[in-house]
Amino acid sequence: MTTYLIKGVSVLGGPATDLVIRDGVVAQMGNDLSAVDAREIDAGGLVALPGLVDLHTHLREPGREDAETVETGSRAAAMGGYTAVCAMANTSPVADTAGVVEQVWRLGREAGLVDVQPVGAVTVGLEGTQLAELGAMADSAAQVRIFSDDGHCVSDPRLMRRALEYVKAFDGVVAQHAEEPRLTVGAQMHEGEVAAGLGMTGWPAVAEESIIARDVLLAEHVGARLHVCHVSTAGSVEILRWAKRRGVRVTAEVTPHHLLLTDERATSYDPVFKVNPPLRTASDVAALRTALIEGVVDIIATDHAPHTLEDKECEWAYARPGMVGLETALSIVVDVALDTLGWDGIAERMSRTPARIAGLTDHGLDIGVGVPANITLVDPAARWRVEPADLASRSRNTPYAGLTLPARVVATFLRGEPTVLDGKAVK
Amino acid sequence: MIRHLLSAADLDAATATLVLDTAHEMALLADREVKKLPTLRGRTVVNLFYEDSTRTRISFEAAAKRLSADVINFSAKGSSVSKGESLKDTALTLQAMGADGVVVRHPASGAPHRLAHWVDGSVLNAGDGTHEHPTQALLDAYTMRSRLGRLEGLNVAIVGDVLHSRVARSNVLLLHTLGAKVTLVAPPTLLPVGVEAWPARTSYQLDSVLPDSDVVMMLRVQRERMDEAYFPSAREYSRRYGLDTARMRRLPEHAIVMHPGPMNRGMEITPEVADSVRSTIVEQVANGVSVRMAVLYLLLGGKV
Numbered sequence: 001m002t003t004y005l006i007k008g009v010s011v012l013g014g015p016a017t018d019l020v021i022r023d024g025v026v027a028q029m030g031n032d033l034s035a036v037d038a039r040e041i042d043a044g045g046l047v048a049l050p051g052l053v054d055l056h057t058h059l060r061e062p063g064r065e066d067a068e069t070v071e072t073g074s075r076a077a078a079m080g081g082y083t084a085v086c087a088m089a090n091t092s093p094v095a096d097t098a099g100v101v102e103q104v105w106r107l108g109r110e111a112g113l114v115d116v117q118p119v120g121a122v123t124v125g126l127e128g129t130q131l132a133e134l135g136a137m138a139d140s141a142a143q144v145r146i147f148s149d150d151g152h153c154v155s156d157p158r159l160m161r162r163a164l165e166y167v168k169a170f171d172g173v174v175a176q177h178a179e180e181p182r183l184t185v186g187a188q189m190h191e192g193e194v195a196a197g198l199g200m201t202g203w204p205a206v207a208e209e210s211i212i213a214r215d216v217l218l219a220e221h222v223g224a225r226l227h228v229c230h231v232s233t234a235g236s237v238e239i240l241r242w243a244k245r246r247g248v249r250v251t252a253e254v255t256p257h258h259l260l261l262t263d264e265r266a267t268s269y270d271p272v273f274k275v276n277p278p279l280r281t282a283s284d285v286a287a288l289r290t291a292l293i294e295g296v297v298d299i300i301a302t303d304h305a306p307h308t309l310e311d312k313e314c315e316w317a318y319a320r321p322g323m324v325g326l327e328t329a330l331s332i333v334v335d336v337a338l339d340t341l342g343w344d345g346i347a348e349r350m351s352r353t354p355a356r357i358a359g360l361t362d363h364g365l366d367i368g369v370g371v372p373a374n375i376t377l378v379d380p381a382a383r384w385r386v387e388p389a390d391l392a393s394r395s396r397n398t399p400y401a402g403l404t405l406p407a408r409v410v411a412t413f414l415r416g417e418p419t420v421l422d423g424k425a426v427k
Numbered sequence: 428m429i430r431h432l433l434s435a436a437d438l439d440a441a442t443a444t445l446v447l448d449t450a451h452e453m454a455l456l457a458d459r460e461v462k463k464l465p466t467l468r469g470r471t472v473v474n475l476f477y478e479d480s481t482r483t484r485i486s487f488e489a490a491a492k493r494l495s496a497d498v499i500n501f502s503a504k505g506s507s508v509s510k511g512e513s514l515k516d517t518a519l520t521l522q523a524m525g526a527d528g529v530v531v532r533h534p535a536s537g538a539p540h541r542l543a544h545w546v547d548g549s550v551l552n553a554g555d556g557t558h559e560h561p562t563q564a565l566l567d568a569y570t571m572r573s574r575l576g577r578l579e580g581l582n583v584a585i586v587g588d589v590l591h592s593r594v595a596r597s598n599v600l601l602l603h604t605l606g607a608k609v610t611l612v613a614p615p616t617l618l619p620v621g622v623e624a625w626p627a628r629t630s631y632q633l634d635s636v637l638p639d640s641d642v643v644m645m646l647r648v649q650r651e652r653m654d655e656a657y658f659p660s661a662r663e664y665s666r667r668y669g670l671d672t673a674r675m676r677r678l679p680e681h682a683i684v685m686h687p688g689p690m691n692r693g694m695e696i697t698p699e700v701a702d703s704v705r706s707t708i709v710e711q712v713a714n715g716v717s718v719r720m721a722v723l724y725l726l727l728g729g730k731v
């Protein structure tokens with residue numbers, strides 16, 4: 001194993017220091033360090049963060065390897081500064097058995113670019129009628145702790161209650177895609193002024209908010225943990241604020257795109273802006289940013305959702321919802337929140353807390369001697385133009401094409417091994 | 428200069444008026460013995476219809492032929508488009524054929540906008556999903572102007588399923604541009620959330636709107652909407668929002684009754700009203716050809 005000597009890096013924006021990474025851990029930390037046979041990295045001006053953790057990634061394998069594989073998605077994650085991703089269960093076959101989650105977990109290990117932590121489906125086939133074998137997935141080699149039917153909502157209240165209760169046995173958490181399906185039949189975009197003018201069926205905010213309200217009450221009633229995926233409305237924020245004040249064990253995520261983009265983007269009818277939940281209004285964006293700063297929304301998760309060209313270069317109504325996001329997430333967060341959150345606040349929301357929610361004990365740890373070297377080096381002064389063709393993801397459906405973004409990931413270390421160096425994927 | 432006609436919002440007052448004036452000249456031509464103009468000789472107009480709409484297709488076809496254009500009908504039924512060819516591939520085919528104009532009818536809102544990215548010719552929206560139908564709005568405005576002599580200051584009531592109506596959206600935009608005052612009348616369930624931002628008033632009561640209306644435009648309402656609980660029954664709908672002779676009497680003497688067709692007789696309009704002297708329904712069809720000639724002439728002839 002190569003030893004790395006990182007010179008002059010600013011840990012979480014603090015004073016410059018040196019780090020020695022050896023045998024998978026941070027071996028030394030301090031000024032004027034030297035190490036024999038070490039590969040030296042001049043990190044002057046760079047910021048070191050604990051490796052980022054994404055609680056919400058669609059890797060598409062098995063089933064849609066034409067859109068993404070565990071390997072290409074892992075590479076995209078590493079390029080974005082991630083050292084761990086939670087792979088959503090809506091693959092084909094669905095990750096609703098120990099066999100499938102172990103397969104995904106093994107593919108992640110083989111790729112070796114990030115830790116791939118499979119999410120297990122809550123219900124068989126994501127069909128919302130019968131609980132999947134949650135315990136078997138928890139006991140498998142993948143040690144699943146997060147369960148989600150993401151893409152679908154566990155809309156049956158009795159089933160949701162049982163799922164919340166059942167996973168308490170192995171300290172699991174249900175991550176809900178909050179969308180009352182009866183209120184979103186045929187929905188194409190946020191229901192409001194823009195949709196009215198464009199003649200597109202609306203996805204009302206209340207379809208999300210009513211499920212979140214129900215679920216926090218259920219979680220409180222049975223004393224279970226609940227995680228809310230991709231919160232997108234100001235009303236959802238108010239419900240979460242209320243629930244947290246009551247002491248409900250609820251955590252919530254927001255995506256970078258919901259922190260930056262609004263439903264006005266749909267006026268182009270370009271399906272690259274079609275996503276579920278949909279882009280909302282400017283006042284929702286403002287409320288989400290405030291909620292992120294205040295901690296009402298705990299973390300940023302990408303909802304990285306790769307799709308092939310055929311699934312996006314078509315009529316809006318026929319396009320699949322979703323955007324790739326792993327390689328742009330940190331830049332978007334720096335853009336919208338660095339001045340209010342600082343680097344420590346970003347590390348809290350993109351590394352420590354998601355690692356804690358997912359139960360990933362090797363991740364989200366502050367950089368210090370003896371700690372597993374899962375580290376991201378960022379150049380905060382860099383600016384880069386998003387070129388879809390340059391993305392490491394197999395898919396190109398980024399809503400930021402042509403945009404110039406701040407901050408660039410220069411290096412990512414997974415347990416002491418670089419997965420990205422000089423801004424390029426190592427393997 | 429506009430290249431495409433995707434939305435009624437693409438037309439400012441001067442351009443819209445030019446279209447209506449040109450349509451008037453085209454209408455005069457229809458009374459002549461030789462109905463053809465050589466204006467678009469050698470130009471190709473493709474009718475690309477992903478929805479069955481014989482009346483709109485025939486109207487565009489007649490308009491293009493009277494301008495001596497070559498017309499190709501590309502219907503989704505039984506062609507490569509129904510076999511899963513993407514809109515983009517179809518666009519590239521039309522591009523290779525050298526289409527100067529593409530008239531597109533599509534069930535998905537925004538499909539003509541997408542198409543406009545992929546072809547060099549002019550794209551004419553002939554109705555996209557629940558979005559817009561700009562030439563319908565133009566022919567409606569033309570009909571109002573010929574019957575009532577003006578558009579500025581007219582009170583126009585548009586009644587029915589506004590939520591799902593591309594005719595309503597285009598009419599609100601165009602009539603506002605041309606200075607008419609629109610009131611949308613519908614049960615609350617059939618008005619879109621966000622309608623407050625439109626340049627139109629709204630009302631849930633047809634009876635109170637009629638006495639001040641110069642024009643009442645009845646929209647087609649599908650009976651099946653009651654299955655999605657937009658209203659309780661066809662009977663209740665027509666009782667509250669349908670136009671019958673008793674209601675028609677509430678209109679001022681000069682007021683006209685319009686319908687974009689096809690009608691659901693007995694649902695939103697009774698046969699007596701549809702066939703009355705106030706009704707412009709037959710004229711609208713004839714005016715459709717003149718207005719579409721004007722649009723093709725101005726867009727493809729590079730006159731706008």
Ligand SMILES: [Zn+2]
Nearest residue numbers: 150151177229
């Ligand atoms: Zn989701």
